[in-house]
Amino acid sequence: MESPIVGRAATVVVVRDAEAGLEVLLLERPVAGSFGGAWAFPGGRVDPEDSHPDDPEEHAVHDEAFSAAPAAVRRAAVRETREETGLLLAESHLVELSRWVPPARAPKRLTTWFFLARDPGGEMLLSADEHVDSAWLRPAVALERHAAGEMVLFPPTWLTLHGLAGAGSVEDALGSAPRPAAHFASYQLLDADGRIEAVLWAGDAQYGDPAAAGSGRHRLTISRLPWVYERT
Incomplete structure (x- = not known):
């Protein structure tokens, strides 16, 4: 919600x-x-x-x-x-x-x-x-x-x-x-256990829909250190 x-x-x-x-x-x-x-x-x-x-x-x-x-x-x-x-x-x-x-x-x-x-x-x-x-x-x-x-x-x-x-x-x-x-x-991508895996922004293929296909990336993966930023 x-x-x-x-x-x-x-x-x-x-x-x-x-x-x-x-x-x-x-x-x-x-x-x-x-x-x-x-x-x-x-x-x-x-x-x-x-x-x-x-x-x-x-x-x-x-x-x-x-x-x-x-x-x-x-x-x-x-x-x-x-x-x-x-x-x-x-x-x-x-x-x-x-x-x-x-x-x-x-x-x-x-x-x-x-x-x-x-x-x-x-x-x-x-x-x-x-x-x-x-x-x-x-x-x-x-x-x-x-x-x-x-x-x-x-x-x-x-x-x-x-x-x-x-x-x-x-x-x-x-x-x-x-x-x-x-x-x-910001949009949060969750893993199978409901924990935050990454924060996504417009331009990421899974932004708003984690099941969507596509390779575009605009995200910060925060599930472990060091965090990784991707923008393609």
Whole structure:
């Protein structure tokens, strides 16, 4: 049974240039709580105060053809980053990267927009209630730690890091952001025991129908480490 979309969320991939190359900011969530024990980018749910009376109509927010992030989502991205890290971002500096719709079986389905933003500098102050650690890492290093079982990641975080692994600098990352933003409506492929074998997206032959024939692949196999991404 498909669970309804119950709201919206914003995630910000904060990046900076370092001696070894591009680094991203990752935050470790507490074991007890949402995304328990996982490393994730700053972000959170869109709150009522993020919406303004003069905002444009948002009736098409969940339509796949709707590509631009609503103003309320951008405000939430800035607010959540400030609350979680103390970093002060400008809405105008957010580059829309992707939009994610959780699988139908997910218990709490929030359409989530991912943004890319340059590190604004300044002191970082973690929200003690929401995070237990932080790290600036090259995307490839984070993926290596995940493959070794040293870091917990969720598929949207993993795939975002995978996409940034080839960027040599902040300018490279910002310049290669897809236009329009990528759209990922996730579908879970289950094994015979009902466990999640892979997450599929549009373009995969079995997307929406595990019995379908065809060789096209657009999936992330997560049944064992290391995870394997295929797109043909």
